Amino acid sequence: MFGSLKAGDKGKIIDISHVGHLVQRRLLDLGITEGSEVCVKCVMPFGGPIMIESCGQCVGIRRREAVQIEVERI
C-alpha cells in the first residue's frame, strides 16, 4: 500500500484500478501506471498531498488517491 510508504521508500505499482477515473487518466498521461516504479519524495503534513517520482518526473497527488494505489515495496 502507498499509505505505508514513507519519504524515500521505493515501490512498484501493481494495481491502480481503484483510483478515480480522472486521476487514473492523468497519471497515465504522466506515464504512471501499473508496473511503474515510483519513489516517494515527500509527504505533506495534515493529510496533505504526497510527491512521488517516476522516471525522473515528479508528480504531486492527494493522499486519498495515493492510498487507493496498490504498491509493492522494492
Add this chain to the structure above:
Amino acid sequence: MEIALIGNPNTGKTSLFNNLTGSYEYVGNWSGVTVEKKVGVFKNNIGHLIDLPGVYTLNPLSKDEGVVTSFFLNESVDRLLNILDASQLERNLHLTLQLLEFEKPALIGLNMIDVANKRGIHIDASKLSEVLGVPVVPVVARSGKGCDKLVDVIATKSIQPTKKNLVYYGKEVEEAITLLTAKISGKTNHSARFLAIQYFEGNDYVKDYVNSIADAEKLEAITANLELQLQKLYESKSLANFIYLKRKEVIESIVADVARKSNSDIPLSEKIDSIVTNRYVGMPIFLLLMYLMFMLTFDWLGTPLSDGLDALLTGPVTVGFEKVLTAINASEFIHALIINGLVAGVGGVLVFVPQIFILFFFISLLEDSGYMARVALVMDRIMESVGLNGKAFIPMMIGFGCNVPGIMAARTIETPRERLLTILLTPLMSCSARLPVYALFVGAFFAGNKAFVVLSLYVLGIVVALILAKIFSSTILKSETSLFVIELPPYRLPQFQSLWRSTWDKGKGFVRKAGTFIFAGSVFIWLLSYAGPNGLNVDMDHSYLAAIGNAIAPIFAPIGFSTWQASASLITGFLAKEAIISTMNIIYFVPNDASLQGLLADYYTPLAAYSFMVFILLYIPCLATVATIYKETTSKKWTAFSMIYAFAIAYVLSLIIYQGGRLLGFV
C-alpha cells in the same frame, strides 16, 4: 505556410515560438502556461507559426487541452512541429505516435538537450529520425541553439512522413479499424485511421466529429464488439488502455534503440525540493518569501523609488510644463486641463511604476523558477478543505499581478466546477492596480507600519476568497468530483534576460494603460470637475462630478466615507482600479506644496481609510476583468454574480470594520 507547434506541457514550445518569431509570449516553468492558440510570423517570413497549449494526448481532459483537439479537427495546417522534451522522451513519444497517425507532414524539435545531457541522457537524433520517418532536429529553445537548422528543415519542401502505421495494434483492433474506416472514408479529409483510433480511445471531440458524418449506432456497435473481444482474449481493462499499452511497447523499443544513459550526479532540483516542500518548513518558507516580496515592494526598495519619482513629477516636471504653457501663452482652460487634469491624473498613477515593477519582478521569478507548482502542492491541503484544489492557487498568485491573466490561467483546472469557482474568486486577489491606492493611503495614515497594513489587505483578500470558496462549494456549486494531479517541473535557474523581459512585458501594460485609458479618463474626469450646471470653471463642489458623487454618497455613510469625492473615485475605479488614484489626484488637486497625502487626513480618519482600502480591495472587479470573466464562463448569470457578490461582501466587511472599530474606540 502554416506551422503548428504541438507537444507536452512545459517542453518549451512557447520559448521556441518566441525565438522563431521574435515575439514575446508568456513563458513559465509549470504545465499549462499557454492556454490559448497564438499566431506569429517567422522572422524570415516563411510563414505563420501557431503556438498551442501543451497536451499529453489528443484526448482532452481540460478546456485548454480541448483547444488542441478542435484545432486538429477544424483547421488545416501545412506542417506539424512536434516539440519533445529530450529528458522525458518516453512520455513525450505517446503524443508523437498519435500525431504521426494523423499523416500530415511533420517534423520533430528535440528540445532541452542541455537538461537531458546534464542528467546523463544522450539521444541519437538521426536514429530517432530514421525510426519515426520524420526529420528530427535537436534544439535548445532557451538559448536558440539549433533553431537555424530547424527553420531550414521546416522550409524544405517535402517532409511527408516516410513510414506508415508505426504501431500495430494487434489483429482484433486492426480489423475494427478497417471496419470503422470503411464507414467514414470519403466523407472526411482527415486520416480515417487516425479518427478510428481516437474514436476507440474515447476522444469526445473526435466522437462528435465522426458521429456527424457517419451512423453513430453502427460505430458504437463496432466499438462495443471490439471491447468485448479484447476483454475475452486478453483480459484487457479497457480499449483505451489496450491501445495505450500497444503504443507503450513500441515506444520502449524505440527508446532502447536511440537513448543511452550514463551516470549523472543528483540534480540540484532534488536538493532544493527537500527544503521547500519539506513537511515542516514548506509553508513557513512560502510565507517568508511572500513577506520578503512585500517588504521590498512597499518598504525597503519600492517606496523610496516611488517617492523619488513623485518628487520629480510634482517638482521639476510640473514646473517645466508650467513654463512651456506660459511661454506659448496657453489659455487658462488649457493650462488647467494639463496641470490639474493630466499631470495630476496620469502622473499620480505613474508614480507607482517602480513598486509595480518590483512586484512583477517577483511574480516572474516565481513563475520561471518552478516554484509555482510547489506552492500549489503545499497549498493543496488548505484548498481541498474549502472545496478547491491546489492548482487553483496558481491563478490566484498570477492574479496578484493582474486578475485578467489569472482568470485565464484557470483553464488548466480540469473540473468545470473548480474552474468556475476559481474564476469567481480570483478577482479577490489584490492586483497591482490596487497597489497605488494602498500606497497612497498607508503613506497618509499608517506611515509607521506600511508593509504590515498592506500585507493585512492581501491576506484579507485570500482569507475572504477561501471562506467564500467554502460557502459556494457547499451551496451553489456542490459536487463531489475534484481532481488534483500536478506535474512538478525541475527547477530552472531563471536567466536574467528572460526575467527582465517578462517583468517588462507585464509592467508595460500598466504604463500603456496610464498613457491611454487613464490619460483619456483624466481628461474626462477633469472636465466633469471643471464644468457644472452653472457653467465652466465652477467651484468643484458644484461640478457635475460632485453631483454624480453626491447622488450615491449616502450609501457609503455607514462604512465611513460619505464624501462625494470618495463616491466619484469609486465609480471610476470600476473602469480601472488605478483610476481611483488619478481621480483623487484631480479632485484633491492642490497647486502648492501641500501633498495629496497631507490633504487626505482632512477627509478620512485612519479607521475610515482602512475601511476604504478594504472596500477597494473587494468591491467589484474592474471592467477588463468582468469582460474576461464573461469570456471564460460564457454566462451572463455568473458574470453578474461575480460583481454582485463582490460588492455585497465588500460592503459587509467594511461595515463590520468601520462600525466595529468605532465601538472599540478607534477613530
